[in-house]
Amino acid sequence: MMKKNSILILLIILGTLLAACNSDDEATATDGEVSGEITVWVHPYTSDAEAESAMWDEIVASYEEKFDATVTIETIPWGNRDQKILTALAANNGPDVFYAIPDQMPQYADEGMLLELDPYLEDNNMDDFVDSALVSTKWQGKSYGLPILQEAYTLFYNVDVIKAIGKDPENLPSTWSEFEEWAKAAKEEGYYAYSYQGGGSMNGTLYPFLWQAGGKVITQDDEVMINNAEGVEAFKFINKMYEKGWIPEDSITAMNHDAIWNAGEMLAVQGSGISLTNLQESGLNFVIAPPLKNKEQATYGTTGMFVVPSNTDNPNAAAEFVKTVTNAENQRKFNTVTQYIPTRKSAKDIFDDQKYLKQLAQYTQYALPGVIHPQGRNIMPMIQAEVQTMMEGKKTPQEAADAAAEAIKGEIDK
Incomplete structure (x- = not known):
């Protein structure tokens, strides 16, 4: 993985170069023709390269049938993608379109590296996108991308454990207080209630509970909110x-609790669509519950x-490709192959026959x-680090939250 300073230096250099290039000629949407050539960088989203290649052929064909433009798809590895993208753009030989994830977009947008797409979106039926899918595409009120896939993590419950603790698998917890009741019952019967993987990403540990409490970590205007009441x-x-012992003893640094779950000793784990294969291979009977709610459901x-x-060099053609690849028809193609969830409401019907x-x-x-x-x-x-210190008993929750703030x-004042 790249060191933080290396990414920062590349961002600063590239931001300066782009500012110089764009200061006298801001790229704007026009009614001009969509023609020429564009290069699109994608990643391997599955282990089936042949299926993905056929998928991209169909998506590109749907674009080239509509526009007098040619698309070249190049697949780049996930490893060192930040460095590859930033270096290529700094040398002005990068792609015209590329795939980004939520923690990349604001870094790039803040440095002036991305084209604002709002002027191109008037005819794009934006109401068809799930609202939460658009959150990661916006920085400072402007749109810099269009989403093609989503995930949703939630709780998967072991049905046998539910029955062993005297609860009903048809009436799963929906709030923190209800989950606490189930956690107490699980503990009394010798089960762990939940897999808290403290060595993993905050996206899977603290953040969901923070959002459910109605809180935020930091706003786009740099207001730090992690240590407020929520x-x-x-x-x-x-x-x-x-x-209380509702989560395992190693939860401070654990990366997973697969062995405990697979042994039938845990009530619930957090999972998503990409977890389904492993969960089904475990042989355990499970049910899926909606995300928990405290002040908010999140x-x-x-x-x-x-x-x-x-x-x-070709903003019109590039913007139109982004619109094309994320339309409902192509989202069905992409997400049928990758098994992610479409971000367009009208494309979610691809999973109507998959429970x-x-x-x-x-x-x-x-x-x-995130x-x-x-x-x-x-x-x-x-x-x-502060959450772990709290769990070790060295700080109170307030002290840990204040230290995190x-x-x-x-970091943001540097």
């Missing part, structure tokens, strides 16, 4: 789960999007993509 409530809830789910660099994915597709409306801020990736380890302020 944020502290989330810290307290996690600390309570650990102190969960984590990444969003994948396509964006256009601001130094593209679990159809259910999970209903929950993307509650799925937030912290949309240029420092979103960098502040995660700081927050994680100070660390975040220090």
Whole structure:
């Protein structure tokens, strides 16, 4: 993985170059022709390269049938993608369209690296997109991408454990207080209630509880909110789960609790569409519940999007490709192959005959993509360290939240 400073240096260099290039000639949408050639960088989204290649052929054909333009699809590996993209754009030989994830977009947009798409979207039926899918495409009120896929993480419950603790698998917990009742019952019967993977991403640990409590980490205007009353409530809830023994002893640093779940010793784990294969292979009988709610009903789910660099030589053709690849027809093609959830409401019918994915597709409306801020990736380890210190008993929830807030302020003030 690249060091943070390397990414920052590349961002600064590229931002300066792009500012110089665009200062006298802002790229704007026009009614001009869509022609020429564009290059699109994608990633391997599955292990089936042949199926993906056929998928891209169909998507490109749908674009080239409509426009007098030629598209070249290039697949680049996930590893070191930041460095490859930034280096190519800085040398002005990068793609005209590329795939981005939520913690990349605000970094790039903040440095002036991305083309604003709003002027191109008047005819794009934006109301068909799930509202939560558009959160990660916007920075400072402007749209810099269009989403093609989403996930929605929620709780998967072991039916045998539910019955063993005297609860009803047809009436699953929907609130924190209801979950606490189930957690107490699980503990009394010798089960863990939940898998808290404290060594993993904040997106799967603190953040969902913080959002459910009605809190935020930081706003796009740099207001740090992690230590307000709502944020502290989330810290307290996690600390309570650990102190009560509702989560395993190694939860401070654990990356997974697969062995405990597979042994039938855990009530619930967090999962998504990409977890289904492993969960089904475990042989356990499970049911899926909607995301929990405290003040808000919320969960984590990444969003994948396509964006256009601001130094593209063909902004019209690039913007139209982004619109084409994310239309309902092509989202059906893409997500049928990749098994992610479409971000267009009208494309979700691809999962109508798949019990679990159809259910999970209903929950993307509650799925937030993480912290949309240029420092979103960098502040995660700081927050994680404070949550871990709290769980070790060295700080109170308020002290841990305050320390996290100070660390975040220090990072954004650099």
